[in-house]
Amino acid sequence: MARASADARQEFSADFVRKFIDKEAFRRQSNKVLHGHPSPMHWKPLESSTAQLLDERAGYGMTTRHEVNLYVGTPFCIKTKPARCGFCLFPSEDYEGNKGVEAYLGYLKREFDMYKPYYSDDTLSSIYFGGGTPNLYRPEHYGRLMEYVDDLYGGIPSDIEISLEGIPQLFNEDKIKAISEAGINRISMGVQQLNDELIKYSGRRQTRQQVFDTLELCHKYNLANSLDLIYGWPEQTMENMLEDLQVAVDAGVHHITHYELNVAGRSDFATPKNRSLLPSIETNIEMYRAANEFLTSAGFEQVTVYDWRRIPEEKDAARLSSYDYEHNMHDFVHQEADKSATTLRQVCGIGYAAVNFHPNSLNPEDRNWIYMNQTSLKDYCDDIDAGRFPVGRGFMYSPKDVKLAWLFQSMQTMKINFVQYMSIFNENLLDTHRPLWDELDQRGWLSINETEICFEAAGQYYIPMLQSLIASKRLDEIRASRKQTVSNIAVVVE
Ligand SMILES: C[S@@+](CC[C@H](N)C(=O)[O-])C[C@H]1O[C@@H](n2cnc3c(N)ncnc32)[C@H](O)[C@@H]1O
Ligand code: SF4
Incomplete structure (x- = not known):
């Protein structure tokens, strides 16, 4: 694969990618089971009821x-x-x-x-x-x-x-x-x-x-x-x-x-x-x-x-x-082959610790979110007794988060259809993460065909680590915005 020169549209430099993988590859990754974006660690009580x-x-x-x-x-x-x-x-x-x-x-x-x-x-x-x-x-x-x-x-x-x-x-x-x-x-x-x-x-x-x-x-x-x-x-x-x-x-x-x-x-x-x-x-x-x-x-x-x-x-x-x-979740923005219709697939969760994942719309002006019910049975019952939905924490997706959520779901299947990604999000994924694909190619961890990026060999095993890499910048932003909010309203939330 030809190495591309640095490009302003690219999220990560080749150096960042190499150092991240060298550092993380021999650490035990947590959050391997059902890894989504962002991890519930970043969820907070939602502002809307x-x-x-x-x-x-x-x-x-x-x-x-x-x-x-x-x-x-x-x-x-x-x-x-x-x-x-x-x-x-x-x-x-x-x-x-x-x-x-x-x-x-x-x-x-x-x-x-x-x-x-x-x-x-x-x-x-x-x-x-x-x-x-x-x-x-x-x-x-x-x-x-x-x-x-x-x-x-x-x-x-x-x-x-x-x-x-x-x-x-x-x-x-x-x-x-x-x-x-x-x-x-x-x-x-x-x-x-x-x-x-x-x-x-x-x-x-x-x-x-x-x-x-x-x-x-x-x-x-x-x-x-x-x-x-x-x-x-x-x-x-x-x-x-x-x-x-x-x-x-x-x-x-x-x-x-x-x-x-x-x-x-x-x-x-x-x-x-x-x-x-x-x-x-x-x-x-x-x-x-x-x-x-x-x-x-x-x-x-x-x-x-x-x-x-x-x-x-x-x-x-x-x-x-x-x-x-x-x-169904791996394909939560489901497009018909002829693109005649798009179906958004959601998770509706009811009961203790249940998650509601509501991708509602692909229009960047519209809101999409995820939230989780109370994880203490007492809180769950108290909320219902008070006539409230028993919701604990959640997260409001920015358009960038929706893309990441889609990408992570797709990566669970060990391949990413970049043609479909382009059709849904109007973005060339090969360009956005070019240094990453180049590095994985060099390690023998992926191949790319006309429509798909396919993870191979240890590249499959390392998918949770690669998801952490791809999310890292966005997670820094989320952390920074939280700190900002905290200092503005002068309370400590963590
Ligand atoms: C959360 S449990 C719920 C079902 C049932 N209580 C059980 O134990 O099978 C569902 C599955 O999550 C997986 N699981 C839970 N904790 C895990 C961990 N630390 N590492 C890997 N898998 C885990 C287990 O394979 C388990 O069967
Ligand atoms: S603690 Fe409960 S949910 Fe977790 S593995 Fe054991 S039986 Fe399953």
């Missing part, structure tokens, strides 16, 4: 088509020692019994009702019951959850993907049957490790047999199924990792999410004692490569840096291995 935002969104809805991925949050998790399974960085609350669950469902229904004036005309594309641990619910609760959705949207399209996530030890035939009868058609099971010794680091009382039993039940009730596995786990070897993948494939799983362990914050896995048990970054890169090779040879197709789907043998089996909820 949620009702104002929703009124504004309704206005945009008249001119632009929206499709909605609905997320329904569950706060509870079974207590473990160490806390939060030792590694988890997601918000959750300790499960203290069914009374708390019943009370939560009452609040959840009230929040669904608050959205009736705003969401009932939307078209649902997929539904995800996430958490926390949604398979803590009793069999009779699944139908109730689906009724809440049905009541808000005035029906649920018959052919959409409806997922529910959970942990292996809490599934049984009564629940799987109830889940299936409620109309949920996909199970995502957080397994992490199939090895009964290695899983003990998480403090979970989980066995490999429970995973197989649940998968069998999924097959019996015709539920699409997916396993979350983690590599880079304390004391995990390459052999352990490949054995887990092999048995998952042999058990007929339809989809595998293969995350690298994200080590951060105050989790038990981040303590110095446990850090010393983690495979090195070099080993993790080797594991990433070996997992890719294995899964490809086992008839799986890589869809994102961490998602793998079984290539279906028959056409009607394709539904089983797809993962619409997430993949």
